[in-house]
Amino acid sequence: MRIRPPRLGRTTLVAVDGPSGSGKTHFAGVLARDLGATVVSTDDFATWDDPVAWWPRLVAGVLAPLSEGRPGCYRKTEWSDGRPYLGDHRQIAVPDVLVLEGVSAGRRSITPMLSYLVWCELPDPSLRLARAVARDGEQAREHLLTWQEFEQGWFAVDQTRARADEVRAASDTEL
Numbered sequence: 001m002r003i004r005p006p007r008l009g010r011t012t013l014v015a016v017d018g019p020s021g022s023g024k025t026h027f028a029g030v031l032a033r034d035l036g037a038t039v040v041s042t043d044d045f046a047t048w049d050d051p052v053a054w055w056p057r058l059v060a061g062v063l064a065p066l067s068e069g070r071p072g073c074y075r076k077t078e079w080s081d082g083r084p085y086l087g088d089h090r091q092i093a094v095p096d097v098l099v100l101e102g103v104s105a106g107r108r109s110i111t112p113m114l115s116y117l118v119w120c121e122l123p124d125p126s127l128r129l130a131r132a133v134a135r136d137g138e139q140a141r142e143h144l145l146t147w148q149e150f151e152q153g154w155f156a157v158d159q160t161r162a163r164a165d166e167v168r169a170a171s172d173t174e175l
Contacts, residue, residue, distance in 0.1 A: 003097075008113040009067040012097045017106035017160050018120035019151050020144065021128030021135075023170030027120055028101035038095040042102025044076045047084040048143045051150050052104045062092055067113065069094055082139055103151055106160050119164035 006012045014037070016028040025041065032039045040062055045054040061074035071093050078087030092098075100110075106117040122128050125148055132144045155161065 004115040007115050008063065008098065009069050009094070011066050011095055012115045013063075013110075013113055014097060014099045014116045014118065015106035015110065015114055016099060016101040016118045016120060017104065017164075019122070019125075019128055019155070020103060020147055021131035022120045022122040023168075024101050024103075024105075024120045027118065027168060027170075028099045031118075032097075032099045035097045035099070037097035037099045038092060039099045039101060040092065042100070042105050044074065044090070046103070047077060048147070051147065052107070052154060055104070055107070055109070058100075062098075063110075063113065066092070066094055066098065103147075104154065104158070104160075106164065108158050108160075108163070111163070116166070117160075117164045119161045119167045120170055121161070121167065122170040 003012055003014060014031065014035075016024045016031065018024050025043075028039055028041075031037065040058075042058075045058055046052070047054075057074060062072035065072040071091060073089055073091050075086040076088060076090050077084050079085075100106075106114065106119070122131075129141075129144055129148060132147075133141050136144065161167065
């Protein structure tokens with residue numbers, strides 16, 4: 001991986017994006033370990049009802065402060081009985097490398113501050129659904145089906161995969 005220089009202040013921002021169940025979280029964890037990076041997940045912001053419009057919270061709490069060399073802070077979305085609520089504050093020290101992972105992490109609007117974009121994919125939607133249900137529980141199946149439909153439209157408009165620096169195909173056994 002040849003990552004371009006920092007574009008988010010002194011921080012190198014790497015986005016790991018792709019459809020749910022395609023191995024983004026796993027890959028981001030491995031990447032963060034290898035790079036000594038901090039990870040922020042879009043799952044810390046998204047809800048079933050608000051899949052991507054939460055972006056201003058991420059910008060205000062994390063990206064804008066880091067771009068100015070200041071620590072970031074945000075309230076993480078927590079889940080209780082399948083219902084989201086704003087949980088504890090998470091402090092983000094100014095890292096050398098920040099890995100932003102999750103659906104919409106590599107959205108077009110982030111391009112000027114992004115040093116590298118990885119697209120993770122697993123082409124079979126039924127396998128992605130099975131992996132997501134295994135992760136989130138059977139009670140999430142209907143939400144995940146709706147989410148998959150939303151993602152398909154989001155990625156078609158945003159053209160995230162076409163802008164990726166790297167396309168990474170997940171295997172059906174990789175978690």
